[in-house]
Amino acid sequence: MRPVYLDNNATTRVDPAVVQEMLPYFSEQFGNASSMHAFGASVSGALKTARERLQALLGAEFDHEIVWTGGGTESDNTALLSALETQGGRNEIVTTQVEHPAILNLCEWLQKSRGIKVHHIPVDARGRLDVEAYRRALGPKTAIASIMWANNETGTIFPVETLAELAHEAGALFHTDAVQAVGKLPIDLKNSEIDLLSLSGHKLHAPKGIGALYVRKGVRLRPMIRGGHQERGRRAGTENVPGIVGLGKAAELALAHMEEENTRVRALRDRLEKGLVQRIGNAIVTGDQDSRLPNTTNIAFEFVEGEGILLLLNKAGIACSSGSACTSGSLEPSHVLRAMKVPYTAAHGAIRFSFSRDNVEEDVDQVLEAMPPVIEKLRALSPFWSKNGQTQFAPSYV
Numbered sequence: 593m594r595p596v597y598l599d600n601n602a603t604t605r606v607d608p609a610v611v612q613e614m615l616p617y618f619s620e621q622f623g624n625a626s627s628m629h630a631f632g633a634s635v636s637g638a639l640k641t642a643r644e645r646l647q648a649l650l651g652a653e654f655d656h657e658i659v660w661t662g663g664g665t666e667s668d669n670t671a672l673l674s675a676l677e678t679q680g681g682r683n684e685i686v687t688t689q690v691e692h693p694a695i696l697n698l699c700e701w702l703q704k705s706r707g708i709k710v711h712h713i714p715v716d717a718r719g720r721l722d723v724e725a726y727r728r729a730l731g732p733k734t735a736i737a738s739i740m741w742a743n744n745e746t747g748t749i750f751p752v753e754t755l756a757e758l759a760h761e762a763g764a765l766f767h768t769d770a771v772q773a774v775g776k777l778p779i780d781l782k783n784s785e786i787d788l789l790s791l792s793g794h795k796l797h798a799p800k801g802i803g804a805l806y807v808r809k810g811v812r813l814r815p816m817i818r819g820g821h822q823e824r825g826r827r828a829g830t831e832n833v834p835g836i837v838g839l840g841k842a843a844e845l846a847l848a849h850m851e852e853e854n855t856r857v858r859a860l861r862d863r864l865e866k867g868l869v870q871r872i873g874n875a876i877v878t879g880d881q882d883s884r885l886p887n888t889t890n891i892a893f894e895f896v897e898g899e900g901i902l903l904l905l906n907k908a909g910i911a912c913s914s915g916s917a918c919t920s921g922s923l924e925p926s927h928v929l930r931a932m933k934v935p936y937t938a939a940h941g942a943i944r945f946s947f948s949r950d951n952v953e954e955d956v957d958q959v960l961e962a963m964p965p966v967i968e969k970l971r972a973l974s975p976f977w978s979k980n981g982q983t984q985f986a987p988s989y990v
């Protein structure tokens with residue numbers, strides 16, 4: 593069975609050109625960028641090139657606004673912890689109900705251990721942020737607002753440029769977890785008011801364990817990791833040179849493929865989505881149809897268990913996910929779908945298909961063929977589903 597990978601929001605394949613670019617930095621070019629000799633100099637040149645490539649993808653004004661980190665989670669943690677230290681006297685955070693656990697679990701810990709007040713702004717049934725509630729939550733106590741650019745489960749895009757302006761009106765910093773947006777959406781930071789932005793290499797065809805935090809010039813950053821003077825004292829520790837070189841190359845490729853993301857990849861996603869909804873009854877596309885990542889669809893199949901779908905699809909060589917990778921394993925529906933008040937009987941059967949530029953038409957054909965019998969088989973076993981398609985019990989809401 594030909595393998596079909598449609599779980600690119602969980603992680604992407606490292607692009608072969610990225611691997612090629614990294615290889616010398618495991619062998620001949622093994623120097624430490626801080627060393628005062630030729631071995632160090634060639635490496636620090638490579639770090640500069642990588643920084644400029646990422647700067648171009650983000651539309652950042654200065655290359656030194658980029659701080660390399662160990663991934664999206666570290667960038668998120670650094671941004672929030674720093675803001676609580678630099679925004680003297682302000683001890684509140686404004687965020688959403690649908691953030692990644694890298695933000696939500698950090699906030700929960702800050703609430704419990706440091707008495708930080710956290711406002712979780714709700715979303716509507718389409719996953720759109722309640723901007724009025726956001727505006728009301730901002731105030732003189734807000735240290736930072738942290739709102740993701742695009743949701744990893746549904747692909748819904750938040751209007752972060754506007755939200756950043758509102759945060760500034762309240763004197764707060766604005767951070768965005770843009771891990772799912774970078775490489776998929778055009779980004780122009782120099783013409784925005786965004787102060788801090790997190791991204792992760794492995795979500796855009798670079799390796800795992802490398803990421804970056806954009807810190808606008810003039811925004812103070814307290815390091816989370818203290819030690820040597822790397823990254824202008826903002827992130828200590830000898831640089832992950834191959835990872836940085838790889839992320840730089842991945843950024844260059846992402847910029848070159850941006851158009852494809854919005855045309856070819858979007859068309860594949862749309863064909864899969866329409867095809868599944870046509871072929872299978874009681875299937876609900878969650879997420880905002882008007883403002884969504886071009887690569888993501890999240891479809892809730894009523895009266896079936898997502899885990900069951902995943903197992904049967906896996907047997908057919910198809911890889912996708914139910915909710916987010918971080919929430920699977922528990923039988924609770926994802927926190928994102930609960931926040932959207934997706935009916936309980938549907939939220940349990942939600943499946944996320946996430947594409948990348950590696951996907952082809954045959955991938956869509958294979959899923960369109962495999963999926964209807966999978967759902968039929970599982971519904972035949974479901975106590976909530978009867979043969980004529982009439983539900984036996986009224987759906988309960990979460």
Ligand SMILES: *Cc1c(COP(=O)(O)O)cnc(C)c1O
Pocket residue numbers: 601602662663664665666692694740742743744769770771772792793794795801803
């Ligand atoms: C994957 C992801 C992260 C975490 O990034 P890592 O590099 O895996 O730590 C954070 N936020 C979002 C939205 C993500 O999708």
